[in-house]
Amino acid sequence: MKKLSALILAILMGISLVACESINSDRIRSDEDSIVDGQQFSAPGQEEKTGSKAEGDNTSGTEGNNILVAYFSHSGNTREIANQIHGRIGGDLFEIVTVNPYPSEYGAVVDQARKEQADDYRPELATKVENMDSYDVVFVGYPNWFETMPMAVFSFLEEYDLSGKTIVPFCTHEGSRLGRSVEDIKRLCPQSTILDGLAIRGGDVKNAQNEVYEWLHELGMIE
Ligand SMILES: Cc1cc2nc3c(=O)[nH]c(=O)nc-3n(C[C@H](O)[C@H](O)[C@H](O)COP(=O)(O)O)c2cc1C
Secondary structure, eight states: OHHHHHHHHHHHHHHHHHHHHHHHHHHHHHHHOEEETTEEEOOHHHHHHHHHHHHHOOOSSSSOTTEEEEEOOSSSHHHHHHHHHHHHHOSEEEEOOBSSOOOSSHHHHHHHHHHHHHTTOOOOBSOOOTTGGGOSEEEEEEEOBTTBOOHHHHHHHHHSOOTTSEEEEEEEESSOTTTTHHHHHHHHOTTSEEOOOEEEEGGGGGGOHHHHHHHHHHTTSOO
16 A cells, blocks of 8 residues: 555656646746747847947958048948948948038039038038047048038047047049148147048049058058
């Protein structure tokens, strides 16, 4: 009789152990992942981490996150060169955008740009660099507008304290190359080191990869 009771007790204990195991493993799975209709959603914390890493981790194995590639572009040429530089060197890409967009019609933008330059006007900027302190090297790109930078780039250079940083100018143009833009940058940022700038003709931007590479190489930015 004693033996029979012990056997029944052992069977009952075995059944309850298996049941517990099954409940626990269900709970673990539902804590780790949410699976809805076959799609897996990660926890919000994980998403944020992945997002911020992807943003700053565009390096091609070179310098990394202490580089900012900032540019203004009205019709896309300078944006193309900024993308090529960023593709080579990594860091963060930043577009300088004005609160009031420039007109797209050529005559209208020429009139507005000429007036802004004559008035030494500083257009208000819509985009902000959150963490300028974290950059040592700031590439600054722009189209040549009447021999120098668009006034929006003057606004950008005055908005931040760039002293102690290295500024690397690049521009696109239709014949005037860098014009007097580098002298203007030196005047606005007297405490910065200004490296040799790159000037690419607007019509040549799509085929400028080699020139961009050579320039970055000569500056010692890439091997
Ligand atoms: C308002 C304005 C002024 C310009 N002034 C000059 C100039 O003085 N010298 C020059 O070579 N190109 C000049 N250009 C041509 C631009 O520099 C050239 O098209 C540039 O590649 C445009 O760059 P984006 O497409 O990035 O705006 C001017 C263009 C505009 C719209």
